[in-house]
Amino acid sequence: MLHDALLIIRKDLKIEFRSKVTTNQVAPMAIVILILFAFALDTHQHKLILAAPGLFWVAVLFSMSLAIHRSFSIETSSSTRDGLRLLGLDPGGIFLGKVIVLTIEMFVLEIILGFGIVVLYSATLHNYFLLISITILSTLGLAAAGTIFGSLASSFKTKDTLLPLLFLPISAPVLLSATKAFQTELGTVIGSSHPWIRILGVFAVVYLTVGVLAFGPLLEEQ
């Protein structure tokens, strides 16, 4: 399974390096979202500092939705999915590969967005280790849920509208927990981020397990 996952990671990262869609299109769009949020909050500095954790994760969520769409359009546009099935790769490995690639892409984007909230919203970062842990756990959970629903919606004609309808509500608990944990680590709320990190961990494990189990039947009938 891990060997197949590595093959998928290499394939998707190679495609991403050549096309540079995440860096050239998704990342600028995420920065635009941050700027638009500032307009919506009337560029009030105090409000922006307080809202920075939530706005950061909303920008991540919308960007993730685009990245998932991109991840599955790679497979459908040139019948790559059929090729993967013919190669006899383990569906669980394909799923894990897709999730890891999405996590890597989104982590790069989150670093850019992190600079964005520091520069644009004057947010102050405290505990880097915890911030990175929260970011990786949340992104892993979101990527796992997104890959399942991306695969579910990928072969329907209405996938563009169906994917956000399925993916956004399911990712709301991750968004809530990640925002709460970030609020603590950015110093906007006093408290501990540990309970939220635990919830994020549970989410990531649950969605990864469901994905590994469900990806086989999903690939079989496509």
Added chain:
Amino acid sequence: MKPKKSPVIRVIGFLALIFIGATLVLGLKITPPDAIQGQMVRIIYIHPPLAWVAFLAYGTTAIASGLYLWKRTRARIWDQLSGASAEVGVVFTGLTLVTGSIWGRPTWGVWWTWDPLLTATALLFVLYLGYLALRKLPGDINQRSKRSAIAALIAFIDVPIVQMSVLWWHSLHQKPTVFNPGQPAQIHGIMADTLLIGFIAFTLVWLWLLFTRLGVIKLEEKIELYGLEVALRERRGEVNKDLVETSQDSHSKTSLSTSSKQGPDSQVLVQK
């Protein structure tokens, strides 16, 4: 074509009517107003039963989806049951949100508050709307059923989060009164009886709606199946008719041309 209703469904419907009537009479007339909430307590006789039925419906959807996904038990009935139960569940979740909002306005002073349980229930509502949207997509029925079943199982993961969220997060919402493991029941007498009757009434309503909708879904699938079959037969009929007409035309043309070339004797032969 009318859906055939079994006597059991009719009995369930009749019992549901009786229990709903009893809940209304007890809840609106016989039970006293609450010491703190006053008349607003009356909505409690329907709000928790509605929420209970919503969870029951989603549970049924998850179990039926699991049975559909498992190859040994895979049958159309599980997919149909899953869809029927989710539809009823969405209606009951909507009613739970509406009745909660009506209760919240005089009690909390707002129609809506970002209480975790409310927010999670609203999310559940949207999540199952997505599931129903997935079910309505055109395409191969088996492919759609399998994907819907996977989506339903994933969505069901959200249900325990809704249930537990009242305990996980500091909440404005009322803590569980009847099913609270840490506390004995704090509701007594005729009020507890009315609430129990409400639970039974709405469970019966759910059962009646579920089986009625299941019958309608079966008929819809038959129409889809036979509709296509009839269309195919008609099309085949048209094709055969065209072929017959074309062959008859060409035959008569050939006969005429042969007869005109060969003279009156050969024309007699063709006619024979």
